[in-house]
Each structure stands twice: as structure tokens, then as C-alpha cells.
Amino acid sequence: MPLVRKLSAFVALSAEEISVLESLRKRRRTFVAGRDLVHQGQSDQTAYILMSGWACSYKILADGQRQIIDFQIPGDFLALRSVLLHMSDHSVEPVTDIEVTEVLKSDLLEAFAQTPRLALAIFWAASRDEAMVVEHLVGIGRRDAAVRVAHFLLELGARLSLVGMGDKAGFAxxxxxxxxxxxxxxxxxxxxRVLRQLREKGLLTFRDGIVRFDDYDRLVEFAQFDAAYLDQIGPLLA
Amino acid sequence: MPLVRKLSAFVALSAEEISVLESLRKRRRTFVAGRDLVHQGQSDQTAYILMSGWACSYKILADGQRQIIDFQIPGDFLALRSVLLHMSDHSVEPVTDIEVTEVLKSDLLEAFAQTPRLALAIFWAASRDEAMVVEHLVGIGRRDAAVRVAHFLLELGARLSLVGMGDKAGFAxxxxxxxxxxxxxxxxxxxxRVLRQLREKGLLTFRDGIVRFDDYDRLVEFAQFDAAYLDQIGPLLA
DNA sequence: CGGGCGGTTGACTCCATTCAATACCTGTGG
DNA sequence: CCACAGGTATTGAATGGAGTCAACCGCCCG
Incomplete structure (x- = not known):
């Protein structure tokens, strides 16, 4: 499953740890595109692991504007933060129809107490999520529109590659x-407008649900993209 | 110590857990204002707890622009994320002279294995940090300049209140x-310019190192400030 | 066939940046 | 004692990047 694949980039999981993750198979649920599965302000304290499909986490402001915090792809946690906080500070919407498995607060506490290495891996995943949010913050704060779009799509590409859903040529x-x-x-x-510019420069094409990197190296250069923050360079713990 | 005060907003710590925290007293270090104590890209895997003074975490872009991610005040962790990731994705600079205590990676692993509740409290602190970063993201992405400044100062005020360094009248x-x-x-x-506007509207005054909330309630209304994401509403675990 | 959603493009507007000049305060050295 | 430099704050004028408004197209689907 994609989560195992992702976590393996950080810790080499033991057979036992993998089986703990696999045992979550029972609590599988599905949600349709567009219907929020977590609402800002709710106090469910349930997280999910995304098994298939895309989702996004976002916040709505009083005046109705929306800011999407990040997209989640298979292998990512949804609403992990809301397990620790009193209530969820954000909403989660499926972008496509999705499949998830529930992770209850009690599961997490158990993991912390009984499988410290797995807990550590989850902490790593949370840290990586935070690093991505930080990178978005930097982008929105200091990068101009074209670089921001390019950087955003490159990051998605890199993340998808890690779970086998994309490569340097592009992704769906x-x-x-x-x-x-x-x-x-x-x-x-x-x-x-920006997508047009990027297309005309021969850097990337986003059309019909396909992002194609027309010149990956030049695009990386253009966007000043350095994937270090994604921390995908291989297991830290043997 | 401020960290105990802050964590107590989440879990009621036992005497034993508090003594673990207090035992860190030995590894105390000081840094002068302006000299980075963590550099983007370094792989020290050491975190710190800020005991006194202010710091900030930031990223530098290739063109020299800086984006500050957040400020840290007494009781906050510094570079916590870099313990889990292979390298630090950001730099940390003391804004004033600061005192910190070192938290080695091994300490953290030990806490996870031996004092799960303390580990949970740290996870809470990390989640809260992330929630703050997310709120900044929303602010930069979707709020106009005046609201952004007001919101930012209100958040700082609320955080400082939690450790006894500010109140609804203002803070240093x-x-x-x-x-x-x-x-x-x-x-x-x-x-x-924006500070002038806010001053002229009678909302707040920032002068000579003092932020004074001239009309707290109206300011909260103006900035649409809802402190829920700071999760300061009291212990979740008895 | 009509409606809705997503995408595309142009014209105009406006918020925030940039460039620039001035003021103020502090520490330093002649 | 005063001149000076450096850092910070303040304000004005000009510029520009991104938003808003609006029109139009293509497509899918009921």
C-alpha cells in the first residue's frame, strides 16, 4: 500500500510493523468527490489514511474566500493534526472519489506506546507534511505567480513519483x-494566464487532466525547485 | 518554566514528567541576537527549547529574499522538525539574545519509548506549531495587508499570554x-503604512518595542481573529 | 438542446512594491 | 563636544503584478 511505500523512505519497517498497518484494512471507507469528510471546527479526533484518489485540506475565511493548505495523494494522512488538537482547524474535501482507512485516536496512542518506531514514522510523516506547508508559505509569500505555479506542480510530481504515480515526464x-x-x-x-506562459516557454503543459513536463531540467531551474524538503533521499533508520 | 506552562494547556503533566523536563536544565546554552543557531541544510538533528528571548525560523530563497515562517517565544521548540527529517529545511535566528536547552534526537526517541504521554505532549506542540504555520499560510494567501498585520499581532499576543508575557492590553x-x-x-x-492606518483607526499602536491594543475587541473583529487554532482552551487529557 | 462547469482571453482597476528622500536615535571616534 | 555612520522609521510618487469584470468557447450530460 502507498503508505508503506512512503514510510519506507524514512524507516525500514519490520514485518510486524507492516502488518500493523495492513491490519487497518478493515476500517475502510469511501467518500465521493466534493463532499467534505472533515469540517473545520468539528471535534471528531479521527484521522484517515488516503488509499486512493486525491483530497485537499482547506480553510474558509469569514468572507467566503478559500485557502487550500495542501493536496493529499495516496499514502498521505488526512486530518492528522485534528487528532491531537481539541478540534479540527481545517476541512478536508475529496477532490475525486476516494478510499480511506480510519485511524482512531486510540490507534495512535497505542502506536505510540507499543510500536515506538511506527510512531516515529508517523511523526516523520507529520514533519514532512509540515515542511510542505512551510514551503507553500514561502511560495505564496515570496515567489511570483509563474514560479509559484511551476514549483507547485513540480512538488506534486515529486510526491507522486514516491508512490509510483508520476515521473519526470509528468503525471495525471x-x-x-x-x-x-x-x-x-x-x-x-x-x-x-500563467499556465499559458509556461506552455509558450516550452516548460510544461497542463491539459485534459495531464501535467506534462516539457523540459524538466529547465523547469526545475526556472522554479528554483529543490526537493530536499520532501526528505525523499532514503531511510534514515536502518 | 514556560514549556511546562504551555504543555499544561494540553496534558496535565505528572510530577515525573515535569521532572524529566526539568532535568534538561543542564544542557543550557546561550546565543546572541542575529547569529543563526541552525542553518538551512545542516544535518545536526538537534532541537532546542527556548527558555528566554525571541527567535525566528526562516527560509532564504536563491534570489536573497527571506520568508520568516514563524517567531518562537519562551516555551517553544526550535528546529523540532529537523530532528525527524534528514536535514533542517530552515534556519533559526535569535531575534534577541536567547537561552535555550538542547534536546538531542536520542532524548526524543527515549521520550517516545519511555514516557508516551510526554511524547504525546510534544506531538501536540508540533501540531499546534503546524496549525500556526497553516494560519499564516491562509493570512498570506487570502488576507489583505491591514488584516494580516492585525491578525499577526493578535496571534503573538495570545501566544505570549499563555506564558504570562502579555495580555489584552498589549505586549513587549x-x-x-x-x-x-x-x-x-x-x-x-x-x-x-499599515501600522499607521491601524493607529489612526484607534486599533493598535506599535511603538518603541511595545504593541498596545488600543481597542482589543474592535481589533479582533477587524482581523477576524479566532484563536481556536491555538488550541489554548485547556487540558484535553486529564 | 439547453444548462453548467471549466477553460481562455481582453480591458480596466487597484493594492502593494519600488525608488527615493528625510528624520531620528545610538554608538563611535576625532 | 560634535561629526559621522548605520540601523530603523516615515512619507511621497511612480510603477507594476495580480485581481476583477466580462465575454466567449467547448464539452459533458441530463
Whole structure:
């Protein structure tokens, strides 16, 4: 499963640990695209592991504007933070139809007490998520629109590669330009303009649900993309 | 110590757990203002607890621009993320002279294995940090300059209150307008202009290192500030 | 066939940046 | 004692990047 694949980039999991993860198979649930599975302010204290499909976590402001915090792809946690906090500080919406497995608060506490290495791996995943949010913050705060879009798509590509859903040629992307706009703090109109620029420069093409990197190396250069923060360089703990 | 005070907002720590924290007293170090104690890219895997003074974590872009991710005040962790990741994804600079205690990676692993509740408290602190970063992301992405500045200062005030260093009247603030600008993704010039607006509206005054909330309630209304994400509403675990 | 959603493009507007000049304070050295 | 430099704060004028408004297209689907 994608989570095992992702966590293996950090710790080499033992057979026992993998079986703990596999045992979650029973609590599998599905949600349809567009219907939130977690609401900002709710106090469920349940997290999920995304098994298939894409989701996004976001916050709504009082005036109705939306800021997407990040997208989640298979292998990612959903609403992990809300397990520790009193209530969820954000909402989660499936971008496509999704399959998830529930992770109850009690599971997490158990993991902490009984399988410290697994707990550590989860902490790693949380740290990596935070590093991604930080990188988004930097992008929105200091990068101009074109670089921001390019950087965003390169990051998605790198993350998808880790779970075998993309490579340097590109990836299948179910996002509309509105999703992209809400994620990187631009208007959808401007995202469209920027995508045109990038296409005309021969850097990337986003069309019909496919992101194609037309010139990966030049794109990386253009976006100043350094994947170090994704921490995908191999197991730290043997 | 401020960390105990902060963590107590989440879990009621036992005498034993408090003594574990207090035992860190030996590894105390000091750093002078302006000299980074953690560099982006280094792989020390050491974290710190800030005992006194202010620090900030930031990233530098290739073109020299800086984005401050967050400020840390007494009781906060510094570079906690870099313990789990292969290398630090950000730098940490003391804003004032600071005192810290070192937390080695081994300490953290031990805490996970031996004092699960303390590990949980640390996980809570990390989740809260992430929630703050997320709120900054939302601010930079979707709030206009005036609201952003107001929101930022209200958050700092709320955080400082938790460790007894501020209240609804205001707080002592060692930040220059340049720090504020780098934190909220504006230019220093514009921060200055916005501060004038806020002052002229009778909302807040930032002068001579003092932030004074001239009309706290109206300011909260203006900034749409909802402190829920700071999760300061009291212990979750008895 | 009509409606809705997503994408595309142009014209105009505006918020924030940049450039620039001035003021103020502190510490330093002549 | 005063001149000077460096850092910070303040304000004005010009510029520009991104938003808003609006129109139009293509496609899918009921």
C-alpha cells in the first residue's frame, strides 16, 4: 500500500510493523468527490489514511474566500493534526472519489506506546507534511505567480513519483485551475494566464487532466525547485 | 518554566514528567541576537527549547529574499522538525539574545519509548506549531495587508499570554518592522503604512518595542481573529 | 438542446512594491 | 563636544503584478 511505500523512505519497517498497518484494512471507507469528510471546527479526533484518489485540506475565511493548505495523494494522512488538537482547524474535501482507512485516536496512542518506531514514522510523516506547508508559505509569500505555479506542480510530481504515480515526464492530475488557484493564493484567471506562459516557454503543459513536463531540467531551474524538503533521499533508520 | 506552562494547556503533566523536563536544565546554552543557531541544510538533528528571548525560523530563497515562517517565544521548540527529517529545511535566528536547552534526537526517541504521554505532549506542540504555520499560510494567501498585520499581532499576543508575557492590553515586542514584513510577506515600507492606518483607526499602536491594543475587541473583529487554532482552551487529557 | 462547469482571453482597476528622500536615535571616534 | 555612520522609521510618487469584470468557447450530460 502507498503508505508503506512512503514510510519506507524514512524507516525500514519490520514485518510486524507492516502488518500493523495492513491490519487497518478493515476500517475502510469511501467518500465521493466534493463532499467534505472533515469540517473545520468539528471535534471528531479521527484521522484517515488516503488509499486512493486525491483530497485537499482547506480553510474558509469569514468572507467566503478559500485557502487550500495542501493536496493529499495516496499514502498521505488526512486530518492528522485534528487528532491531537481539541478540534479540527481545517476541512478536508475529496477532490475525486476516494478510499480511506480510519485511524482512531486510540490507534495512535497505542502506536505510540507499543510500536515506538511506527510512531516515529508517523511523526516523520507529520514533519514532512509540515515542511510542505512551510514551503507553500514561502511560495505564496515570496515567489511570483509563474514560479509559484511551476514549483507547485513540480512538488506534486515529486510526491507522486514516491508512490509510483508520476515521473519526470509528468503525471495525471485531476485538479481544476480553480483548485490550483485556491492552493497557491492566486485567482483562477491568473493561473490560466500563467499556465499559458509556461506552455509558450516550452516548460510544461497542463491539459485534459495531464501535467506534462516539457523540459524538466529547465523547469526545475526556472522554479528554483529543490526537493530536499520532501526528505525523499532514503531511510534514515536502518 | 514556560514549556511546562504551555504543555499544561494540553496534558496535565505528572510530577515525573515535569521532572524529566526539568532535568534538561543542564544542557543550557546561550546565543546572541542575529547569529543563526541552525542553518538551512545542516544535518545536526538537534532541537532546542527556548527558555528566554525571541527567535525566528526562516527560509532564504536563491534570489536573497527571506520568508520568516514563524517567531518562537519562551516555551517553544526550535528546529523540532529537523530532528525527524534528514536535514533542517530552515534556519533559526535569535531575534534577541536567547537561552535555550538542547534536546538531542536520542532524548526524543527515549521520550517516545519511555514516557508516551510526554511524547504525546510534544506531538501536540508540533501540531499546534503546524496549525500556526497553516494560519499564516491562509493570512498570506487570502488576507489583505491591514488584516494580516492585525491578525499577526493578535496571534503573538495570545501566544505570549499563555506564558504570562502579555495580555489584552498589549505586549513587549522586540521585532523591527523588517521582521514583521518578512514574516507576513509584505515590504517593510508597506508594513509601516499599515501600522499607521491601524493607529489612526484607534486599533493598535506599535511603538518603541511595545504593541498596545488600543481597542482589543474592535481589533479582533477587524482581523477576524479566532484563536481556536491555538488550541489554548485547556487540558484535553486529564 | 439547453444548462453548467471549466477553460481562455481582453480591458480596466487597484493594492502593494519600488525608488527615493528625510528624520531620528545610538554608538563611535576625532 | 560634535561629526559621522548605520540601523530603523516615515512619507511621497511612480510603477507594476495580480485581481476583477466580462465575454466567449467547448464539452459533458441530463
Amino acid at each position: 492530475c485531476p485538479l481544476t485551475q480553480y483548485f490550483v488557484a485556491d492552493a497557491i493564493g492566486l485567482s483562477a484567471v491568473h493561473v490560466n | 515586542c522586540p521585532l523591527t518592522q523588517y521582521f514583521v514584513a518578512d514574516a507576513i510577506g509584505l515590504s517593510a515600507v508597506h508594513v509601516n
